[in-house]
Amino acid sequence: MFKVIVISKEDLFSGEAEIINQLMGTGDFNFHLRKKTASEKDLRKLLYKIKPEFFSRIVIHQQFNMEKEFGFYGIHLPGAERENYVALKAEGHKIISTSIHVLKEFDPARKNYKYIFFSPLFPSISKAGYAPIYSEEVLRADLKEIKNKSNLIALGGIEEKNLKEVKEFGFAGAAVLGCVWESKTPVKTLQFFLKASAEH
Template sequence: MIVVISHPTPIEGEFQTLHQLFDAGLEFFHLYKPGFSSKEIEAYWAQIPEKYRQKVSMHSDHLKFHSLQELEKCSVDYEYAMLSPIFDSISKRGYKSSFDLKELRNFLKGRKEKIIALGGIDEDKIEKIKEAGFSGIALLGAVWHSENPIRKYKVIKEKWMK
């Protein structure tokens, strides 16, 4: 499972890139525009082709945890939750990971819930994420801060699918 999260602020060519990501097989897109008004969110939504809208959800509608303790205490049923930052963030300067991969592997072993790795995810981290036992990855900085977001997504997707 790969989730791409929108850049929090508008970026040049964003919709063209988003359409190309969907064409490249993107299955889950989280719309994350914290500074947008509801009217701006509606306008953003209107620019997403109808055939892709079932793959789009609001990032705020999903659970996100920043520690194993938070995750353990959660009593809400969920399809999947994100755990962040697994590695030092690409998009948020100074947002450092405090996770130990061995501890994560022990925690995730045998869990029924889908836990998605978020934070600092790039192609060089895919094997470590798989070894830890995550159900999926969420991408923001790796895609939106890349010179070629589509190529970057495809490289990461190929490594994830192996």
């Protein structure tokens, strides 16, 4: 089954919790809470407004100490912090995912994570100038070398119109950010995306 993951906007904004609640009510997917610059106090303010029934589907990218307190699904370990994997595991953290930008990093890391983000697959919708480093030809060749892509998740520039291509590349799923948050109707956009992901 093709996996869909939704990633939060990087910055906090007014009315965000309400939209997160609506988004998470549209389907059964993991939601990645990524707030690089938010203080613990401000992050807590946001979390107190999110329905507790959704906590078990949230993966947090910062403030790992909140994972057990809120009963999150687990934590995301950025590539730069993968060296801390053993220490965090020893502390009892559930390490769910990590990120790579070079495909040769996938196989060595694959066994330690439920899924791994590869980005950017397409030019980013939310981050100007953030584009793929691979040509399509090289990307297809490198992906062909990966025998087991069952936990490789595409990220970057993904929207309904290129979803079929994501699947043709052989990815196990797609993470969306810009197509949802840059939309004037994020909930409807996600609903259409989820429907399309099940159909293609």
